Amino acid sequence: MANYPHINRILVALDCIVFGFDGEDIKLMLIKRNFDPERGKWSLMGGFLESDEDLEDATNRILYDLTGLKDIYFEEIKTFGKVNRDPVERTLSICFFALINIHAHDQDSAKAQNAFWINLKNRPELIFDHNEMVDIALERLRYKAALHPIGFELLPEKFTIPQLQKLYEAIYDSPLDRRNFSRKILSTKLLLDTGEKNENSTTKKAILYKLDKEKYQKQFNAFHYFISDSVR
């Protein structure tokens, strides 16, 4: 504590917007708080940054505790830093969003955190500034997904183009032309035909694709224009 003596140290939290997709709607993983403060109310999943912990490790820890998953896709959004945003004590919150396959996470981990999947359209009031965090996270998701192939992070390993389209329609709450969407996705060359078909279908079975991970890594930062500006 020798060199920066006159400065106050501050509590630093992380809060995470976890997005999922059930085939129809975008969902959020929210915490029904069974702890203080604000016990009984809804909030985002969060946690404090520990003093001996890298920021990135803290993010992974919090996501692991919630989902039992490692290597989750996440992205920092912004830091919320109003003096009075937490009435208990001043706390910075570094806010990020994560995308997970809704069927792949560990149920017991979620249960231990008292976490539930809530349809984005029915989301309850959240504590503190968490409502604003969700708003901004959704904006950011829409922005990013219009240009970069992050949608795949919300789907199972094998998926069909119609499923991917439903996801994009849910994200933008807008219908998309089936034929143009398919062409646009295939033109990215990011999908590999698995040779399998979606056996769940009651009509024509769609082709199951998987992501070409190598191309995905390489092309990730290129612009793709998945969604036209008017829809976005």
Place this chain on the structure above:
Amino acid sequence: MANYPHINRILVALDCIVFGFDGEDIKLMLIKRNFDPERGKWSLMGGFLESDEDLEDATNRILYDLTGLKDIYFEEIKTFGKVNRDPVERTLSICFFALINIHAHDQDSAKAQNAFWINLKNRPELIFDHNEMVDIALERLRYKAALHPIGFELLPEKFTIPQLQKLYEAIYDSPLDRRNFSRKILSTKLLLDTGEKNENSTTKKAILYKLDKEKYQKQFNAFHYFISDSVR
């Protein structure tokens, strides 16, 4: 301190990448440190978040102390949070970049901070992880300027299209077609003809435009595709 007893409070700093443009090159405002730690070395402009200060106010304070300007365009980039990134004491750094008109800021403020404009291409080694911060800020500037009309923030109030083109060529370190660039910029309808011309020119005097601030606000979040993906 009652409710979150077992958590350590952490020092929180802000570090800022200030970009400028002198008509030819992108420049950075860097600090020749005449204080500890790392006295004598180069660093970004920064400061600590005060305990009674909103995060956004801290950003504005730091930018004001450096430039004497208020209402500077800035954008949060990310938080750097490795445990050992500052050898003196663990310090989070919330990193952001700012765009200013290189001719509009207050010289005395800069002098008081021992700040200098350094050509981006000749930038010296910086302390801690500040080199990485600059790299990421430049990436972000390129990303953002390809899609949104932020370039104007680096220019004087009245400017010509050739000046704007030189700015974009400096940002992307790539030549652009004069005729296509002009058409693309004008098609945004963001520029207002001032009726004046650039009297400094020794050849044909270019039209001086100014930004249509109202349209700028409204259209800011729309995608513009100023720069093709191949150049970016």
Place this chain on the structure above:
DNA sequence: TGTTATTCGTGTTTATTTAACACAATTATA
């Protein structure tokens, strides 16, 4: 066993946008 309703994959046509290139006008200087 054939019909129906639904969804999937692919194709076509037209309009729009981008990229590449040309020429005439302006201005200080020689």
Place this chain on the structure above:
DNA sequence: TATAATTGTGTTAAATAAACACGAATAACA
């Protein structure tokens, strides 16, 4: 008055996006 540099605008071909059509697969059901 000619020259060199730069600016504003125009043209054309290629690429992309948007709007729309059809045939194939599949389960349900008559």
